[in-house]
Amino acid sequence: ETTLTQSPAFMSATPGDKVNISCKASQDIDDDMNWYQQKPGEAAIFIIQEATTLVPGISPRFSGSGYGTDFTLTINNIESEDAAYYFCLQHDNFPLTFGGGTKVEIK
Amino acid sequence: QVQLVESGGGVVQPGRSLRLSCAASGFTFSSYGMHWVRQAPGKGLEWVAVIWYDGSNKYYADSVKGRFTISRDNSKNTLYLQMNSLRAEDTAVYYCARELEDYDILTGLFYWGQGTLVTVSS
Numbered sequence: 001e002t003t004l005t006q007s008p009a010f011m012s013a014t015p016g017d018k019v020n021i022s023c024k025a026s027q028d029i030d031d032d033m034n035w036y037q038q039k040p041g042e043a044a045i046f047i048i049q050e051a052t053t054l055v056p057g058i059s060p061r062f063s064g065s066g067y068g069t070d071f072t073l074t075i076n077n078i079e080s081e082d083a084a085y086y087f088c089l090q091h092d093n094f095p096l097t098f099g100g101g102t103k104v105e106i107k
Numbered sequence: 108q109v110q111l112v113e114s115g116g117g118v119v120q121p122g123r124s125l126r127l128s129c130a131a132s133g134f135t136f137s138s139y140g141m142h143w144v145r146q147a148p149g150k151g152l153e154w155v156a157v158i159w160y161d162g163s164n165k166y167y168a169d170s171v172k173g174r175f176t177i178s179r180d181n182s183k184n185t186l187y188l189q190m191n192s193l194r195a196e197d198t199a200v201y202y203c204a205r206e207l208e209d210y211d212i213l214t215g216l217f218y219w220g221q222g223t224l225v226t227v228s229s
Contacts, residue, residue, distance in 0.1 A: 032213070032215070034215045034216065036219075041221065042221060043111070043202075043218070043219045043220055043221045043222075044202070044204075044219040046207075046215075046216070046217050046218070046219075049207065049215055050215075087151070087152060089152075089215065089216060091213050091214065091215040091216070092213070093213070094157070094166050094213070095154050095166075095168050095169075096142070096144075096154040096157075096213075096216075097154065098144075098151055098152040098153070098154070099151070100151045101151050101152070
């Protein structure tokens with residue numbers, strides 16, 4: 001099973017900040033990494049596919065990087081609407097596994 | 108637009124059964140693999156099960172193997188999760204999710220439902 005270690009678990013940012021969220025895999029998963037945003041009571045939204053590709057319709061303030069075992073979600077010029085829970089997912093092998101999630105608060 | 112709507116959650120006693128449903132619309136349901144994912148209160152997400160687009164293959168998390176059964180009715184555009192021998196640790200919000208690509212598995216999860224809460228308690 002591939003373990004995903006996501007950090008930080010919580011962060012507080014000021015509008016305009018650049019935010020980085022890390023996800024480290026316990027084994028090489030190529031670029032089979034996705035990132036999602038979820039707000040309370042809402043369905044999760046797919047924001048980054050294959051580690052680096054922005055999902056169509058998602059703000060270009062979001063970007064992804066990494067390959068193999070180390071991955072990063074970056075939010076540039078963060079806005080109040082970006083306050084949410086973010087999580088990573090590896091789809092390289094079964095069982096699918098998730099990072100522990102990051103709650104992003106906007107001051 | 109794509110919609111996934113879960114239903115069937117509720118409060119159930121340990122050892123009892125419950126069946127969840129996920130009604131799909133806005134896409135060709137019979138062309139996509141489907142998953143169940145859950146999130147216990149205050150915990151991270153846990154993948155539960157997957158079923159191939161045609162129902163030909165199914166995989167389960169070890170934590171539910173032998174107790175849960177995933178199935179689908181492509182004529183009704185509906186995904187199911189039959190949960191038997193429920194335990195307190197099965198308490199969670201259960202989400203259904205669709206594969207990114209048609210006729211393939213392990214492509215990632217694209218669309219998610221809003222979830223249905225299952226509480227296992229006496």
